[in-house]
Amino acid sequence: MxxxxxxxxxxxxxxxxxxxxxxxxxxxxxxxxxxxxxxxxxxxxxxxxxxxxxxxxxxxxxxxxxxxxxxxxxxxxxxxxxxxxIARTFQNIALFKGMSVLDNIMTGRTLKMKSNMLLQALWLGPAQKEEIAHRRKVEEIIDFLEIQHIRKTPVGRLPYGLQKRVDLGRALAMExxxxxxxxxxxxxxxxxxxxxxxxxxxxxxxxxxxxxxxxxxxxxxxxxxxxxxxxxxxxxxxxxxxxxxxxxxxxxxxxxxxxx
Amino acid sequence: MGFFIETLIGGLMAGMLYSLVALGFVLIFKSSGVFNFAQGAMVLFAALAMARFSEWANAALGGNSLFLANLIAFVGAGAVMWFVAWAVERFVLRKLVNQEGATLLMVTLGITYVLEGIGQTIFGSEIYNIDVGMPKEPVMMFESLFEGGILINKEDFIAALIAALLVGLLTLFFQKTPVGRALRAVADDHQAALSIGIPLNRIWVIVWLVAGVVALVAGIIWGSKLGVQFSLATVALRALPVVILGGLTSVPGAIVGGLIIGVGEKLSEVYIGPMVGGGIEIWFAYVLALVVLLFRPQGLFGEKIINRV
Amino acid sequence: MLYRENGQFKTTYAADQQIFTIAQDKWFVLGVVAFAFLAVPMLADEYMFRAILIPFLILSLAALGVNLLVGYCGQITLGAGAFMAVGAYAAYNFLIRIDGMPLIGALLLGGLTSAGLGILFGIPSLRVRGLYLAVATLAAQFFCDWAFLRIKWFTNDSSSGSVSVSDLSVLGWVVDTPAEKYLFCLGFIVVFAMIAKNLTRATIGRQWMAIRDMDVAAEVIGIRPMYAKLSAFAVSSFFVGVAGALWGFVHLGSWEPAAFSVDRSFQLLFMVIIGGLGSILGSFVGAAFIVILPIFLNQFLPALGGLLGLHISTAAVSHAELIIFGSLIVFFLIVEPHGLARLWAIAKEKLRLWPFPH
Missing domain, CATH: 3.40.50.300 (P-loop containing nucleotide triphosphate hydrolases)
Known part of the structure; x- marks a missing residue:
């Protein structure tokens, strides 16, 4: 090592x-x-x-x-x-069931996203750019965990093993x-x-x-x-x-x- | 001082009625996790049935025996509430097992509309009287203690006694009978209760029936005081802060909460009301409940909520 | 065959993050909006505007606001009517007390006032949740009912207790015919729907949904519950407040506190539940359903009675309305707890593959 x-x-x-x-x-x-x-x-x-x-x-x-x-x-x-x-995963998976895999992992980036609400409301330049930059980062994690095929699937529909992986992905997104x-x-x-x-x-x-x-x-x-x-x-x-x-x-x- | 105590007692009496309605909420919430908004409509429905049955029975008996007519009406109204409980379980609850709290809350709002509509279609939508022979005249008490004494309605007094009796009976029912035990088991865990052979559907009918009878008693007391009319359905909204204050799962909480709200409403109306233009009764209760929530989210008597991860 | 997405490849993340990632969706919605702006004003008559279209648009906006809070952030509210009232009365006061206040400015300030109050009454959500919170929001409802009835300053000391607004105009455009009022509302709702959509697909929307789905986990990954919840209350109340102001200014013209009673709050909650929690489309569908149903029953029941040779009194109709309305709510919740919008989503899913089974 x-x-x-x-x-x-x-x-x-x-x-x-x-x-x-x-x-x-x-x-x-x-x-x-x-x-x-x-x-x-x-x-x-x-x-x-x-x-x-x-x-x-x-x-x-x-x-x-x-x-x-x-x-x-x-x-x-x-x-x-x-x-x-400090990031963590949970014993009884605590994913956000109503959201897709991608969105779940994107929530891990919350602390790193700085654009204000008004920009987000109007989807103006900086907000959009930030969204794309973080999406790129999240896609790296998705590649790393080999879950590309399910990125748009709501997590509630995934089998247990994959949910655990998404849980890890969300924590990793926090770097x-x-x-x-x-x-x-x-x-x-x-x-x-x-x-x-x-x-x-x-x-x-x-x-x-x-x-x-x-x-x-x-x-x-x-x-x-x-x-x-x-x-x-x-x-x-x-x-x-x-x-x-x-x-x-x-x-x-x-x-x-x-x-x- | 005499006036203060009079207000206080008036508040306690009103509070007893809130307690009765709140008790209906708590019973149903404890055993099925349903926050039953329809409790007010059930009070209206039961009171309408009671008033009209009593009127009809009295006419059929030729006006000879008010007591008999009321007895028939009480049994009849009880039967109607049993039917309501059965129908709610059969057509609604059974199909919504394991749904979220919000969905169940909405469903009971739907039930509220249905009950209000059916009740008025069958029984009419005028103002009716319930006469169960309660004495109306006020009595003076404690004249030796306070100057001028304290004016108390006998009717209120009897009503409070009935309410207290009902609470006692319900406590016995819950603690000492097998059905009560089953109810408590269901309240703790639906799945576990089912797996040891407690028939969930029947339990629900019983709970809703008990809540219906509580509604009937509340309806009779309220109706004999103020007459039975549509506005009775809004009593649910008056009793909501009571359950919040007392805690959603606590029977003693419903009682104490009702008394606190009853007294608080009357005292605030009399002493604070004039300063701000009056009419503060209704929001005062809610704001009181809100303040309690901020410091004790589970209510005064509710079980502490621990978040497990 | 028409609704196919194959062949539509996304080569950038920007393209994949559009509002409508499927071209057909985009064209369909643009078509609906164009139809609403261009064709409807020519086709509808005055009754349609007054009784159906304008109420529908304004209540859709309010329902959208409620949906952001209830559907996206998971915080139940039974006090939406109060925030409509705050929006309406605040806008009214801004309009009459500040000289030269433009109409749109007053409406938006009304919304902002409502947002401020929303934050205040949202504070209990930091301590309690679910049903307890629902009751806490009722406190807002009853307090506002009382305040607008008893505190004369809010109604500009009007003797009857009702206030009225006339001569609506925006930059010289006088909004007075029903068709103009309709277009005015439509403009608002289109802009606000866009804003709602943007918020829900941005980080703030994800924070709301995270709080809704699993609040402890949300906090652990760094979402501040206070910020997420109070921002949801603020945005939701802003939407609802603007809707309230429109309801008072454009739809009613003159109003009393009773226009925004607790019944209104329930109605708005019904709209989002029947339409679909957590769905922008659902807010519209729910509003349409709730606006049209009573009108339909009102027309249909006496007609049905006439057919059977019965005379149905107005009282009987209103009772029957209650029964049918209540039963439908129960029915929908049992059959499709996720609302009408879900039916639409399922239909689209099927259409994607049609005519093939898989």
Missing amino acids: SRKIGDVILDLQNISLRFGGVKALTDISFNIREHEVRAIIGPNGAGKSSMLNVINGVYHPQDGKIFYRGVERKKMEPHMAASTG PQILLLDEPMAGMNVEEKQDMCRFILDVNDQFGTTIVLIEHDMGVVMDISDRVVVLDYGKKIGDGLPDEVRSSPEVIKAYLGAGH
Whole structure:
């Protein structure tokens, strides 16, 4: 691999998140380095998705600090996180069902489109030019993900695997620094999984995007991730290289039960 | 002070009636996710049926027994509401399972028109009286406490008692009977309820019937006070802020919300109204609900809405 | 065979982003517009203009506004009538209180005032959604009903409570015959329909639809919910406000607050639901349907009664109207919840292939 893993880009310190009396995350600290593929694993209900939601501002942790590129991040709404270059995909696909594939991916460009509403209303020069420039960019992503044939199809009509791909495309359209992937391969067959792995590695390799990944398929996780953090019942029970994590007794216990 | 308390009590009485209509909203919303705009039309429909049946029965009985005539009319009007519930389920709801909230809302607006049209075609469109023998004369109370005492309508008092009784019965019905349990199950999750063998269609008929009976009671109380006329249908619009205030899924919310709105309307009309030219009752209720929404989007008693990703 | 797109290749993204990517569509719509401008004024009589065409055009404009908010941005409103009222009364005040205010200026300022109020009453949408929001918008309705009835300044202290506008003229063109009024409205609606189409295919339109389809995901990809929702409220209220001003100025001439009651709000919502949510065409179809249906029933029912030898009273007709109208709404929602515009889209899809089955 040609890419180089850089410095810490996102540092999470002592994160705790509660919903009423329910503790979703307890005192979790880990960091993410630039250009790496960081996996978060753990049994169902371990708090993995909550972790992603904290990173991109959907949930606000009661305790803990988040440093982004060395600067402490204040309480943040999702769209602010997006404007600092954090994109994500969703576990249960959250595409815009009434819109075409093209329009879905175009929404990813929203932050980069600057023309004002009046120009858009009249479809005047700058608005039109901007639209075309971004369309060109989006078409590159469509080519990259090999979904040219469905660009005008409403996403609601697409099969699951393709929807997942469009979800990735929409996140990529943001040209993110950090890409959060929430179970990108859940429910896919082997072939689709291979495709998705290829796309993820290509994104990481070609664009240098830092990737944070939640995945259940251990084979995939061990193959493509640089470092793995393991959560169980909202606590961190392991963190390190894939091989270290795999042989950690605590992780094995969490996955296989206390009897082993 | 006496005047203030009089206004307050007047507001509580009006609020009780709003609560009754709001209760109809909540029942249907809880169990089928339908925001039933037709609740007002149902009140009108039920009241029209009651008024005319009572009139006809009274004539048929030769005017001898008002009580018997009213009893016949009540049963008859109940049967009519059962038919409405059946027809709504059979011809509308059954075909719209899993549609979006907006569609269902629109459908009930359609039902509103149909009910208003049919009701007036069958029962006529004049102003009718419902006479269930409620005492009309006001009584003075608490003369020892306040100078001049407080004037209260006996009728209002009885109405409030009936409303409270109805709420009690409904609570029992929901908490203690098998049908009530099934209703709560359906409210939580349609699919799950179906899969354990709860007959969804029958449940809906029951809910709409219960809402119809609630509408009938509201219609009788309202009608005996002010007469039955077309404007009764607009009572739905008066009761909407009540459900918003109380929370769409909460029975106690409907009651408390109704009382708050009732009192708020009367007090604002009496104390703020003159400053701005009067007639502020109706928007006051809405603005009150709006302010509550801004700070507590789920209403006072509603379940907190958590967005999951 | 006529409706074919093969052979029409797009070589630039600009060409692919036109309003009508299929040539036949373009020619058809241009034909309709040309017909409306040139042929209709010669063919229609005064009754047609007054009772059908002018109301249809103005209500289409209002429905278009409602559709931008409800259909594209997914925010239900039951207060559209209020924004029509705001547009009408604001335009009226601009016209009479500022000397030399041109007619079009007053109409647009009326729309802008309505847009401002739309933003204000749109604020609850940031906290609540769906049915709760629908009720919140009713607050706007009842507040405006009251304000225009009770606050005398808005009606220029008119003793009857009604206001009137006469002598409409634009740059020397006096708009007074029904045909002229029709053309005046038509000009507005064509321009506004273009604007609506442009907005919905630009980034702002995509932001609205994103909020409608999945608001959390929209926020995560960087769409600011406040901007998207309030801009939808503003644009929608602007459209509705201008329509209200036209309704008062051109259609009614003199009006009272009752012209913009909650019934009007419901009516507008019916139009977009029956016509088709999220469809520009649907706004027109829905408006046509709702405008024509009562007129049709009014003529048809007594005639039918006469045929059967029954005399049908006006009261009976109005009740029957309610029943039929209500049933049709229910019927449409059951049969085609996506509205009449969807039927048209399906027909086009079929035509593309016709006469071949695949």
